[in-house]
Amino acid sequence: MSEQKLLLHGEKIDKKFGPTHAVKEVSLDFYEGEIHALIGENGSGKSTFTNMLTGILPIGSGTFTLRGEEVAPKNQVDANHHGIAIVVQETGTLSGLTVAENMFLGNEDEFVHGGIKDTRAMNKKAQELLDAYGLGEIRADLVVDNYDFETRKLVEIVRSTYFDPDILVVDETTTALGEGGRKKLFEVMRDVRAKGHCVIFISHDMGEVIEMSDRISILRDGDYITTVNKSDVDEDKLKTLMVGREMDDHYYRTDYPDYSVEKPGDVAVSVQNVTVPGEIEGLNFELHYGEILGFGGLSECGMHEVGKAIFGASYDREGEVILADGTHVNDINTAINHSIAYASKDRDNESLLINDTIEDNITIPSMRDMGKFLSDKKLREFADTYAAQMQTKMVNVKQHVSALSGGNKQKVVLARWLGKKSDILVLDSPTRGIDIKVKAAIYQLLEDMRVEGKAILIISEEIMELIGMCDRIYIMKDGKINAELQRSPELTDQDLIAKMV
Missing domain, CATH: 3.40.50.300 (P-loop containing nucleotide triphosphate hydrolases)
Structure with missing residues (x-):
């Protein structure tokens, strides 16, 4: 220089x-x-x-x-x-x-x-x-x-x-x-x-x-x-x-199921003619247990509204979101009470209580599941367990979320839903702001959840994340589903881009 x-x-x-x-x-x-x-x-x-x-x-x-x-x-x-x-x-x-x-x-x-x-x-x-x-x-x-x-x-x-x-x-x-x-x-x-x-x-x-x-x-x-x-x-x-050491770059899934033989599990969520005026129009699809379903597209395609619609957070939504037991999800409380987790792309404003502690953020959705008598010790141990599982860098769980780095805030969001043990996970940009090592850990976690039979929907602007992790990928354009692509070793980024533009 x-x-x-x-x-x-x-x-x-x-x-x-x-x-x-x-x-x-x-x-x-x-x-x-x-x-x-x-x-x-x-x-x-x-x-x-x-x-x-x-x-x-x-x-x-x-x-x-x-x-x-x-x-x-x-x-x-x-x-x-x-x-x-x-x-x-x-x-x-x-x-x-x-x-x-x-x-x-x-x-x-x-x-x-x-x-x-x-x-x-x-x-x-x-x-x-x-x-x-x-x-x-x-x-x-x-x-x-x-x-x-x-x-x-x-x-x-x-x-x-x-x-x-x-x-x-x-x-x-x-x-x-x-x-x-x-x-x-x-x-x-x-x-x-x-x-x-x-x-x-x-x-x-x-x-x-x-x-x-x-x-x-x-x-x-x-x-x-x-x-x-x-x-x-x-x-x-x-x-x-x-x-500080060599990284294994192969952190995506390596399996390629034969979908003519290996069928996904039962339908977890059925989305029927869902419309949010100005955002998405007439969406119809199913999310199955035991699969990772991806949504991708360009920034204004409407994909980020899909997660909100499923979670009951789109207040002017039309159409139906129906769970396996027949429950209609029309609001956030119904979604949480029926084991749906949602992580927004805008985590500070929509996924976190930014001025509360790590402990509060992790434990709030699970308090009803933890019994009537919630001691400080019980709440702290619960938060400690899941913060540690996500390798959150913090002073302790009493630290305010606002003091964390962006990546560690995202870990708190994911720790919350790990603790809740949700069966249906809707994750918008789940690895946004996450470093290489933790990204690999999150991908392994998602794959473990899929094998356990959980239903996972990922919304992502990272094309390789979609190709590397998803069983099926919906590409959105102008608020509508423009294509459905199956997991395959031959699937390339150009295949996805061709359906986005």
């Missing part, structure tokens, strides 16, 4: 959360005109490091120096004023505010004249920015709640880059985006680099890390391991550096 100028230096950055040493005196350099990936397992310290840089967390000890001047942002707005921005993994927009208000949050002063906010001028400027980013379909004057999770992430991308920051942190953002959204984000990242600025890119997808990055730094258990040029490594080498 001798031709490039040092832009940001972190000197012995350190952070503890009680007894947990999240970042251990990490020193790193970031240069002008580079995309610098920061990778590691869940809990390795990468998000904690960048959260201190961007004002989300106070710096424990150590110093950040940007263009030769020490910076210690008090919050994200203060970080923006220092030329540092972040697009976070989870939802970073505030409900109840318009798109424009979210875009200029903390910077409204430029639209205030004589003590009065000029909302019209704010909306106009926000719409001009959205149009310039090729996102003219998003209306600046609408409340952001009108838009889905992915669209709100696109708003955050515009918000974080319109002021031309020196440092842009992209923290696991690609896991929230479909193909179109990822392309837009990658365009923005390349544009930031081309302007002589720096992108700090956090991702668990080793393919996109190698595709997008110039240099890659690895953290493990809070320690800095090394920095490598992308030209010197491949995916296997990066995985080894992350976990």
Whole structure:
């Protein structure tokens, strides 16, 4: 990197959360005109490091120096004023505010004249920015709640880059985006680099890390391991550096049942003419016990609404969701009481009680099953058991979920339904934000559940996940099922893509 100028230096950055040493005196350099990936397992310290840089967390000890001047942002707005921005993994927009208000949050002063906010001028400027980013379909004057999770992430991308920051942190953002959204984000990242600025890119997808990055730094258990040029490594080498040992890459299923002979189990869920206006239309399919059924498609195909519809969480749903015993599922309580588990793609807002403890999140659905007398000890032991089974990195189960990394939050979601021992699992993006090692463990867990006879439905934007894990795959397009594909060693990603577009 001798031709490039040092832009940001972190000197012995350190952070503890009680007894947990999240970042251990990490020193790193970031240069002008580079995309610098920061990778590691869940809990390795990468998000904690960048959260201190961007004002989300106070710096424990150590110093950040940007263009030769020490910076210690008090919050994200203060970080923006220092030329540092972040697009976070989870939802970073505030409900109840318009798109424009979210875009200029903390910077409204430029639209205030004589003590009065000029909302019209704010909306106009926000719409001009959205149009310039090729996102003219998003209306600046609408409340952001009108838009889905992915669209709100696109708003955050515009918000974080319109002021031309020196440092842009992209923290696991690609896991929230479909193909179109990822392309837009990658365009923005390349544009930031081309302007002589720096992108700090956090991702668990080793393919996109190698595709997008110039240099890659690895953290493990809070320690800095090394920095490598992308030209010197491949995916296997990066995985080894992350976990400290060679990784077996064959973590998908290896069986290919003969479906003319091996029939799936009884029907667990029958979906009949299910429609959610504007999302999905006239869906008819069956999920069987002892199978993993996949749903895939492009980001706006409607597949994420399928899980909500089955779980009774689509309040304007039409049609029927019928269980094997004849029960009609029309609300969430009925679903839970009849052994249906649901994990949403938007885990912070729809799958977790984000401001409650790990213990609360794991035990709440199972309390009725645990008997009348629920002692603190009994609840804690229950939560400990399933948090440990998911290898959750935490201080203890009394820790608040909000303090966990994205991957560890996902482990808590899955631990909850493990504890509930649900027979029907509807999992939307189950490995989103999960590192390689834990992803392998989750795939093995799903396969074990399938063998036990549970019915599993996976909604995923990862094509290889669908091909590697599912017995059948439905491809959705424009809110409808466009194709059904059977598990086969000959099935390729191109077979799925051809039915998506």
